[in-house]
Amino acid sequence: xxxxxxxxxxxxxxxxxxxxxxxxxTAAKIAGKSGGGAWGERGRLLTAxxxxxxxxxxxxxxxxxxxxxxxxxxxxxxxxxxxxxxxxNSLVNNQATKSAREEEEAGKKKVNDDHQPKDVTKKVNGKxxxxxxxxxxxxVAIGRKVDLNAHSSYENLAQTLEDMxxxxxxxxxxxxxxxxxxxxLLDGSSEFVLTYEDKEGDWxxxxxxxxxxxxxxxxxxxxxxxxxxxxxxxxxxxxKERQRNQPx
Amino acid sequence: MALRLPSKVLKHxxxxxxxxxxxxxxxxxxxxxxxxxxxTRKRVFVGNCYAVTPAAVARRFPEMRSLTLxxxxxxxxxxxxxxxxxxxxxxxxxxMAAKSPSLEEIRLKRMVVTDECLERIAASFKDFKVLVLxxxxxxxxxxxxxxxxxxxxxxxxxxxxxxxxxxxxxxLSYFPETSTSLVSLDFSCLDSEVKISDLERLVSxxxxxxxxxxxxxxxxxxxxxxxxxxxxxxxxGTGSFAAELKPEAFTKLSKAFSNCxxxxxxxxxxxxxxxxxxxxxxVCPGLTSLNLSYATVRMPDLxxxxxxxxxxxxLWVMDLIEDKGxxxxxxxxxxxxxxxxxxxxxxLDATNIxxxxxxxxxxxxxCRKLESVLYFCVQFTNAALITIARKRPNLKxxxxxxxxxxxxxxxxxxxxxxxxxxxxxxCKDLRRLSVSGLLSDKAFKYIGKHAxxxxxxxxxxxxDSDLMLHHLLSGCQSLKKLxxxxxxxxxxxxxxxxxxxxxxxxxxxxxxxxxxxxxxxxSQKMPRLNVEVIDEHPPKTRPxxxxxxxxxxxxxxxxxxxxxxxxxxxxxxNPEIGVSKLAIK
Numbered sequence: 001x002x003x004x005x006x007x008x009x010x011x012x013x014x015x016x017x018x019x020x021x022x023x024x025x026t027a028a029k030i031a032g033k034s035g036g037g038a039w040g041e042r043g044r045l046l047t048a049x050x051x052x053x054x055x056x057x058x059x060x061x062x063x064x065x066x067x068x069x070x071x072x073x074x075x076x077x078x079x080x081x082x083x084x085x086x087x088x089n090s091l092v093n094n095q096a097t098k099s100a101r102e103e104e105e106a107g108k109k110k111v112n113d114d115h116q117p118k119d120v121t122k123k124v125n126g127k128x129x130x131x132x133x134x135x136x137x138x139x140v141a142i143g144r145k146v147d148l149n150a151h152s153s154y155e156n157l158a159q160t161l162e163d164m165x166x167x168x169x170x171x172x173x174x175x176x177x178x179x180x181x182x183x184x185l186l187d188g189s190s191e192f193v194l195t196y197e198d199k200e201g202d203w204x205x206x207x208x209x210x211x212x213x214x215x216x217x218x219x220x221x222x223x224x225x226x227x228x229x230x231x232x233x234x235x236x237x238x239x240k241e242r243q244r245n246q247p248x
Numbered sequence: 249m250a251l252r253l254p255s256k257v258l259k260h261x262x263x264x265x266x267x268x269x270x271x272x273x274x275x276x277x278x279x280x281x282x283x284x285x286x287x288t289r290k291r292v293f294v295g296n297c298y299a300v301t302p303a304a305v306a307r308r309f310p311e312m313r314s315l316t317l318x319x320x321x322x323x324x325x326x327x328x329x330x331x332x333x334x335x336x337x338x339x340x341x342x343x344m345a346a347k348s349p350s351l352e353e354i355r356l357k358r359m360v361v362t363d364e365c366l367e368r369i370a371a372s373f374k375d376f377k378v379l380v381l382x383x384x385x386x387x388x389x390x391x392x393x394x395x396x397x398x399x400x401x402x403x404x405x406x407x408x409x410x411x412x413x414x415x416x417x418x419x420l421s422y423f424p425e426t427s428t429s430l431v432s433l434d435f436s437c438l439d440s441e442v443k444i445s446d447l448e449r450l451v452s453x454x455x456x457x458x459x460x461x462x463x464x465x466x467x468x469x470x471x472x473x474x475x476x477x478x479x480x481x482x483x484x485g486t487g488s489f490a491a492e493l494k495p496e497a498f499t500k501l502s503k504a505f506s507n508c509x510x511x512x513x514x515x516x517x518x519x520x521x522x523x524x525x526x527x528x529x530x531v532c533p534g535l536t537s538l539n540l541s542y543a544t545v546r547m548p549d550l551x552x553x554x555x556x557x558x559x560x561x562x563l564w565v566m567d568l569i570e571d572k573g574x575x576x577x578x579x580x581x582x583x584x585x586x587x588x589x590x591x592x593x594x595x596l597d598a599t600n601i602x603x604x605x606x607x608x609x610x611x612x613x614x615c616r617k618l619e620s621v622l623y624f625c626v627q628f629t630n631a632a633l634i635t636i637a638r639k640r641p642n643l644k645x646x647x648x649x650x651x652x653x654x655x656x657x658x659x660x661x662x663x664x665x666x667x668x669x670x671x672x673x674x675c676k677d678l679r680r681l682s683v684s685g686l687l688s689d690k691a692f693k694y695i696g697k698h699a700x701x702x703x704x705x706x707x708x709x710x711x712d713s714d715l716m717l718h719h720l721l722s723g724c725q726s727l728k729k730l731x732x733x734x735x736x737x738x739x740x741x742x743x744x745x746x747x748x749x750x751x752x753x754x755x756x757x758x759x760x761x762x763x764x765x766x767x768x769x770x771s772q773k774m775p776r777l778n779v780e781v782i783d784e785h786p787p788k789t790r791p792x793x794x795x796x797x798x799x800x801x802x803x804x805x806x807x808x809x810x811x812x813x814x815x816x817x818x819x820x821x822n823p824e825i826g827v828s829k830l831a832i833k
């Protein structure tokens with residue numbers, strides 16, 4: 001049963017930004033008992049208070065580095081990965097100095113971008129980054145990752161996502177538990193649509209551009225409620241519109 | 249006529265038995281053995297400070313010289329236990345001060361310790377020798393100063409990963425001016441600078457000093473000067489290892505290290521610049537323990553260092569070591585018993601993959617004595633787990649943290665069930681297990697069935713249903729501590745296996761589906777368990793089916809505790825919320 005208080009908290013925490021998994025510590029698999037809303041706030045959202053040595057390091061996503069994550073002081077789930085706070089503080093401090101260094105190197109590497117292979121794999125600082133990108137779904141706190149290089153088409157990708165978030169095997173519960181029929185994320189006939197954020201930071205509906213072009217420009221995916229997908233281009237400019245969230 | 253062992257003889261026999269597990273068994277044989285045992289036990293271990301009252305412990309063990317206490321549940325390390333939950337050391341110190349003034353050693357883990365508490369320790373135990381505080385909080389450097397100045401026979405003072413209100417480095421000057429009996433000093437978790445001259449003088453007048461762990465504020469120059477005065481050290485935690493790269497600095501450092509011929513354990517190395525690592529080469533061949541987990545050094549430099557460490561038994565390192573580095577470890581460090589690989593990026597979004605499952609496979613194949621693993625990586629495969637289990641059946645502790653929640657075997661897309669089955673079946677002496685990645689109920693069926701010696705089990709983001717919990721609680725014969733977060737189950741399995749909980753030290757579940765009603769029912773059914781519902785944001789009304797944020801259940805003979813904060817609900821504290829007639833499906 002969802003009380004008003006829970007619902008209110010859950011809603012405001014779902015607000016905070018595209019792609020951020022919120023309401024930390026949430027059991028992502030909801031057995032359909034009380035719906036998504038009740039789980040909006042299990043555990044605490046990490047705040048700067050949890051990282052006492054971090055000042056205002058809550059960096060906004062910087063689009064500078066495709067694939068390489070910007071230094072963020074708050075991870076998306078409370079207490080995950082399970083690293084003690086002393087160690088976490090030390091890592092966060094390292095991130096700050098490292099990102100400064102990396103941005104210098106990024107400047108040098110941009111020149112070579114044209115020679116990069118067409119798929120999403122890049123080599124940054126000697127480490128191979130696979131074609132994994134984050135996928136978040138409205139109402140589910142824990143994000144997932146998909147390997148774009150393992151897919152050949154939009155249909156392929158949609159199938160994987162449907163399996164991932166709405167597993168249809170009997171005896172198992174998908175991440176939201178309630179839906180057991182295929183979603184048809186691409187044809188606009190279901191409750192959800194698939195959207196993506198491109199390199200310029202704009203959110204678009206998936207499926208409009210050729211696949212090869214898509215995988216070079218996609219930064220991350222979001223399974224969004226159809227009701228919210230209206231006026232997609234304007235969304236990231238007016239976060240206040242999203243106050244009217246419905247519980248999942 | 250039964251033969252009775254004269255208590256004198258029994259006493260003599262017991263003087264050879266140190267292990268508390270054995271002593272606990274001895275005390276169960278009969279009343280006279282219980283009596284003899286309790287009167288001879290010197291080292292007392294209490295795994296949960298709320299399981300028993302301090303007075304009862306003091307009463308039972310009149311010859312107690314060493315007390316070890318643990319407070320908060322393990323997940324407190326990851327911010328899952330709200331501040332103010334409990335775990336106060338004071339009542340224990342008070343009781344011991346009154347009843348066991350001969351206490352010499354106190355070791356506390358995850359407890360709240362105040363300055364008053366520390367002052368009480370200093371004032372009450374005349375022959376106090378050992379204070380070890382691990383992951384504790386609530387005190388300041390003033391309390392430490394009190395210990396330093398008053399405990400004239402202090403041998404060990406270790407602050408491990410504590411949260412200390414640091415009022416400055418003065419505390420160091422409070423040690424007695426004449427020679428000290430210090431054997432071990434660890435202040436690595438303190439922030440502020442200590443005066444190098446104070447430290448130098450302390451080291452010079454501590455001829456027995458064997459273990460010294462400095463804080464990051466101590467510079468390289470300071471380190472050199474300390475090492476010159478304490479070449480007998482066997483354990484060293486350096487301070488910050490970064491400084492201007494002057495050739496003289498390097499030479500001095502090198503020389504200082506080469507004089508430390510007995511050094512076996514090295515840690516610290518914060519901000520270590522790779523250019524300074526060669527200064528350590530001289531001590532590498534003798535090292536048995538090396539903690540590089542704060543050293544952001546790249547693989548080639550790490551390998552250069554590690555290939556010289558042929559006696560290494562314990563290695564803590566960051567994932568910057570990469571698979572290749574671990575391959576080198578597998579070939580050079582044949583004595584390795586414990587490996588921990590920590591993530592270098594705390595961000596869940598990181599797609600860089602410096603280590604993969606392959607790194608751990610290398611080490612499992614090459615290091616035959618490997619028995620303890622903590623490994624963070626982004627994803628894993630069943631095949632790797634199966635290989636690891638096959639190669640290393642002697643594993644005692646296996647903690648795999650696949651950082652990506654629900655990550656399947658990335659080659660086959662299957663859950664990691666088969667892999668963990670192999671671990672549970674193959675590693676018959678496994679005592680501690682942490683699982684991660686995509687896991688179905690099947691995985692837990694295997695674990696329940698085969699992991700007969702597992703005492704501590706940690707689970708996150710796993711399982712499909714209540715069956716998972718049921719498999720674990722109805723299997724896992726030796727289970728003592730179970731901690732679970734973000735798994736989709738609760739009531740049924742919990743209530744059906746309630747009796748199991750009395751055989752365990754504790755059960756922690758957070759962000760699961762345990763309902764308030766089940767908590768109340770469990771509370772009522774099991775009076776020898778303390779059932780704590782820990783909810784920071786409780787709803788205004790509490791319907792029976794509403795899920796709780798966290799539940800912490802532990803067996804106790806101390807009854808309900810009286811020091812719960814507002815956000816902890818217990819049946820005892822809130823009896824007005826009776827247990828209604830529930831229909832538990």
